[in-house]
Amino acid sequence: MLRISLTGPESTGKTTLAAQLAAHYGTSFAPEFAREYLADSGPRYTLEDLEEIARGQLQAEAAAEARAHRLVFSDTDLLVIKIWAEHSFGTCPEWILRCIDQQQYDLVLLMGVDLPWQPDPLREHPHLRQQFYDLYQRELRERMSNFAEISGDGPRRFAQACFLVDELLRSAEQQPLSLQQPVMPNTSARYTLENSTCRASFAAHGAELTSLVTRADNLEYVWPGDPAVWARHAPVLFPLVGRLPDDVYHYEGRDYKLPQHGFARDQEFAVLRHDATELVFRLQHDETTQAIFPFAFELTITYTLREAQLTVRWDVRNPAANQPLLFSIGGHPAVRCPLLPGEAFEDYYFEFDHPVTLERHLLRGGLLTGATAPVLNHAQELPLSYELFADDALVFKHYDFTNLTLRTRKSAHFVRFRFDGFPYLGLWTKGPGAGFVCVEPWHGVASPTGEPGELRDKEGIMTLEPGQVFTAAFSIEVG
DSSP, X not given: OEEXXXXXXXXXXXXXXXXXXXXXTTOEEEOOXXXXXXXXXXXXXXXXXXXXXXXXXXXXXXXXXXXXXXXXXXXXXHHHHHHHHHHHHSOOOHHHHHHHHHOOOSEEEEEOSOSOOOOOTTOOOTTOHHHHHHXXXXXXXXXXXXXXXXXXXXXXXXXHHHHHHHHHHHHHHHSOGGGGSOOOOOOOOEEEEEOSSEEEEEETBTTEEEEEEETTTTEEOBXXXXXTTOOOSSOEEBXXXXXXXXXXXXXTTEEEEOOTTBSGXXXXXXXXXXXXXXXXXXXXXXXXXXXXXXXXXXXXXXXXXXXXXXXXEEEEEOOOSSOOEEEOEEEOOEEEXXXXXXXXXXXXXXXXXXXXEEEEEEEETTEEEEEEEEEEEEEEEEEOOGGGGTTSOEEEESOSOOEEEEEESSSSOEEEEEEOSOSEEEEEOOSTTOOEEEEEEEESOOOXXXXXXXXXXXXXXXXXXXXXXXXXXEEEEXX
């Protein structure tokens, strides 16, 4: 029996999609017990009520599983109760937390908040859906759950979900029993590089830079990953940069689904070497990656700290005997902006190494529209404002500068990025009030709007023949 949960904030289509999927696959689903409970008791509730709702949800899931065939779907789960309880009462009963740890779903569908809010007497927080969504995403990632993010209108959500469920069924039929056992949650290890000038910290989860501090003033330069705004710090984008139409690509007659920016940022990396100045991570293909990316690969990420400069180097090797490796790779480091109290985002600007003329390639829904817009005309500074990012990231192609420095008009602090040979660059922040800005050197770029296409034809996709190695590096200097 394969167990699939639909989770996420209020008014995101969980009930509708759960019923559609159960009908489509000829099986049963567990309805959301909270609606039945609160319809009788009213919209006001206590922590004790939430415990009763949790017990009812578990009973509903058990009853649905008893009627199910091959698959069983659950409209919400105990993770909803946990987040609900912690938001409303600041705590969650221990027995619910234990049940969540013991429960293992084969697939969790995290419902996006891009559907219009539907008013309902039992719904509470129309303006907090994105905040709650980020909490769900963080919880699922930390629990090492097999989850996918579902977005778009109703028909698109149904198509996405069916694709994922079909892949789950296919994998279950092909894998031996030992590979179907649930993976228990694991806490990612942390590593540090340090010298007399700086201290840098990293997580094995995603091989991600999580902190860069100057020791003289104990000033943090890396965004701390506030889940209420944006939960990441400096993810590595591999084997994809940007988004695919419908998150789908074609390869050798089959369709595969790959999330925006790939999967490496959510994988646990092995550590090959760690000393005072250098840290080396490695990620290799396995059955899980090949289900959505049918290639052999070996990705090595080396961090080197020298004084106030951190160098990031990627080595991608194709270990296959007779199959090319198609991929893209990119960086996504987020810098705190502003850095100091009393400063504003608008006090900052980017300084180029020489006067530049730039046009941005416009995005819609994470995909390139084919349209461009001017940004600078023979200027050396780009002032920051949230309005600059109102239409998503600034995407530049084949620019002619190799240094980009973030500066403020209020102090001498700076963050300097050096990159050479990167054909694409993204600049991004989450939106008004977000206290960070990302500088993203890419070997790859988002797809254009339209229908899914062949992976080998996608702009920015590189091809490595068997045995070949691709290397790229950039650096971050702070002071």
